[in-house]
Amino acid sequence: MQTDVPKIFLLLIALLFAAALPAQFILNGDAVAVNDSCYRLTEAVNGRAGSIWNPTKINLNQSFEVVMDIFLGCEDALGADGIVFGFQPLSTSLGGAGGGIGFAGVTPSLGIEFDTWQNTDLLDPAYDHIAVMRDGNIFHTGAGNLAGPVQASPNTANVEDCRFHSLRVSWDAAAKLLSVYFDCALRLAYTGDIVNDIFGGDPLVFWGFTSATGGANNLHQVCFSYTTFQDKLPDVVLCPGGQVHLQARGGVLYNWAPPEGLSNPGIPNPVASPTQTTEYVVTVRDACGIPFYDSVRVEVAGDSVFFNLGPPDTAICQGQTLLLDATSSSAAYRWSNGAQTPTLTVEAGFYSVTVTKTDTFCIADDQIYISTIPIPRLNLGPDTALCEGQSILLRSDFTFGEFRWQDGSTADSLRAARPGLYELAVSNECGTATDVVRVDIESCREAFFPNAFSPNDDGRNDRFYVQDGGDVERILLLRIFSRWGNLLFEARDILPNEAGRGWDGRFNGEPLNPDIYVYYAEIAFRDGVVEGRKGEVLLVR
Ligand SMILES: [Ca+2]
Ligand SMILES: [Ca+2]
Numbered sequence: 001m002q003t004d005v006p007k008i009f010l011l012l013i014a015l016l017f018a019a020a021l022p023a024q025f026i027l028n029g030d031a032v033a034v035n036d037s038c039y040r041l042t043e044a045v046n047g048r049a050g051s052i053w054n055p056t057k058i059n060l061n062q063s064f065e066v067v068m069d070i071f072l073g074c075e076d077a078l079g080a081d082g083i084v085f086g087f088q089p090l091s092t093s094l095g096g097a098g099g100g101i102g103f104a105g106v107t108p109s110l111g112i113e114f115d116t117w118q119n120t121d122l123l124d125p126a127y128d129h130i131a132v133m134r135d136g137n138i139f140h141t142g143a144g145n146l147a148g149p150v151q152a153s154p155n156t157a158n159v160e161d162c163r164f165h166s167l168r169v170s171w172d173a174a175a176k177l178l179s180v181y182f183d184c185a186l187r188l189a190y191t192g193d194i195v196n197d198i199f200g201g202d203p204l205v206f207w208g209f210t211s212a213t214g215g216a217n218n219l220h221q222v223c224f225s226y227t228t229f230q231d232k233l234p235d236v237v238l239c240p241g242g243q244v245h246l247q248a249r250g251g252v253l254y255n256w257a258p259p260e261g262l263s264n265p266g267i268p269n270p271v272a273s274p275t276q277t278t279e280y281v282v283t284v285r286d287a288c289g290i291p292f293y294d295s296v297r298v299e300v301a302g303d304s305v306f307f308n309l310g311p312p313d314t315a316i317c318q319g320q321t322l323l324l325d326a327t328s329s330s331a332a333y334r335w336s337n338g339a340q341t342p343t344l345t346v347e348a349g350f351y352s353v354t355v356t357k358t359d360t361f362c363i364a365d366d367q368i369y370i371s372t373i374p375i376p377r378l379n380l381g382p383d384t385a386l387c388e389g390q391s392i393l394l395r396s397d398f399t400f401g402e403f404r405w406q407d408g409s410t411a412d413s414l415r416a417a418r419p420g421l422y423e424l425a426v427s428n429e430c431g432t433a434t435d436v437v438r439v440d441i442e443s444c445r446e447a448f449f450p451n452a453f454s455p456n457d458d459g460r461n462d463r464f465y466v467q468d469g470g471d472v473e474r475i476l477l478l479r480i481f482s483r484w485g486n487l488l489f490e491a492r493d494i495l496p497n498e499a500g501r502g503w504d505g506r507f508n509g510e511p512l513n514p515d516i517y518v519y520y521a522e523i524a525f526r527d528g529v530v531e532g533r534k535g536e537v538l539l540v541r
């Protein structure tokens with residue numbers, strides 16, 4: 001792989017996006033950024049004004065798409081005033097409180113209002129509505145009212161319902177058609193020569209949002225999914241033989257064309273490896289299923305940059321390091337950890353590097369994930385003694401390797417039922433560990449019966465009972481018989497070594513004569529087995 005095989009490169013367009021994204025909005029008044037894509041325009045407090053304006057002017061001679069969600073608050077009858085999506089060439093600090101929604105009187109301008117308060121003096125309809133207006137003329141009469149008002153949502157007269165609503169604004173510069181979609185439906189369309197009629201022929205305008213509260217209020221928010229202004233795919237120059245990671249956004253479904261040279265034309269982020277310069281068009285369907293389009297020109301040009309960090313998934317032994325080498329001619333380096341050297345000595349982790357040729361406009365990228373292989377260690381546990389008939393499962397406590405037991409078996413565990421030494425070796429690329437454990441087998445059913453006792457009340461050896469060294473759980477039954485088979489004594493459920501419940505050498509209260517007697521006992525042992533034992537005992541006086 002490291003010889004003259006063409007190497008694989010990944011151009012991370014995401015890096016270019018990352019550089020472009022911080023061109024965020026100028027925030028005025030009550031407005032705050034909630035996250036990378038969401039802005040709160042006003043709090044639900046009376047008399048507030050909040051606006052956001054992008055500091056980079058857009059060109060209205062070019063088409064655009066803005067796909068977003070807007071939140072118009074949770075208060076209906078007592079909620080006000082709404083949001084305006086506006087375009088104007090004047091300033092990035094416009095805005096104001098009250099029924100003008102921050103946009104009244106801004107001249108020249110184009111505004112799309114989402115109005116949630118009925119100002120009867122402005123001829124507002126009773127329902128929450130959308131209108132397109134020019135020059136900050138918020139009266140729904142006369143030449144300033146370009147389109148609408150229409151009910152904002154096709155589904156409900158009230159959109160101050162504590163929910164985000166999908167909103168999409170499309171500008172087709174060739175057709176001079178402005179379309180407004182709300183809750184997935186086309187609600188308003190306006191056709192007009194906006195550049196010449198409103199902006200005096202200058203197509204460059206700021207774009208942004210204003211919002212306001214007055215004697216009533218609501219929480220107002222906007223969240224962007226896609227804007228042509230910020231998210232349009234940048235064209236790229238691809239090193240010959242290289243790859244480029246494309247990244248579309250803002251939709252639910254994606255389809256790239258042509259499919260040639262793409263890893264998968266149906267995902268937002270295919271890897272493109274065209275052999276010749278190609279213009280790719282992506283059709284993006286938003287959450288409403290309505291398509292928009294973006295395109296990227298992938299130009300195959302420049303010098304080849306040959307480097308390869310190694311297989312994308314690489315493993316090293318615990319404690320070791322790896323030398324990553326991105327050395328290329330006439331190049332600058334930027335590693336994911338900030339290093340700018342051609343090589344990097346690293347431990348486990350994820351690393352990427354961007355190599356920029358300083359003699360041509362050509363960027364290459366590679367990445368590698370390095371995992372660690374643990375060094376074998378092994379503990380089979382302590383030596384152990386088993387009861388007869390029992391076995392023990394010996395198991396490796398280390399799983400990252402191959403196993404070999406003393407008998408040649410290769411499972412990670414082995415059942416030991418016979419006495420002896422059990423040895424396991426576990427091996428992987430990083431070494432071998434072994435452990436040995438001794439297994440002994442012993443009787444677990446030992447009980448001791450005296451062969452004589454002397455019940456003469458001298459305090460020594462006065463009772464006959466079952467004596468235990470640790471194996472007896474319980475004596476279920478103890479019986480004493482005469483040599484002719486007569487039952488003389490019986491006791492049940494006795495603890496081991498419980499001398500007081502043994503036989504005192506009497507029958508019906510009378511001391512028996514010295515003689516040989518027969519005992520029978522049923523004993524529960526610690527291995528769970530119940531066994532009967534019998535024998536003879538000599539009674540002496
Ligand atoms: Ca309202
Ligand atoms: Ca209003």
Ligand SMILES: [Ca+2]
Binds near residue numbers: 113124
């Ligand atoms: Ca209105």
Ligand SMILES: [Ca+2]
Binds near residue numbers: 075116128158160
């Ligand atoms: Ca309402």
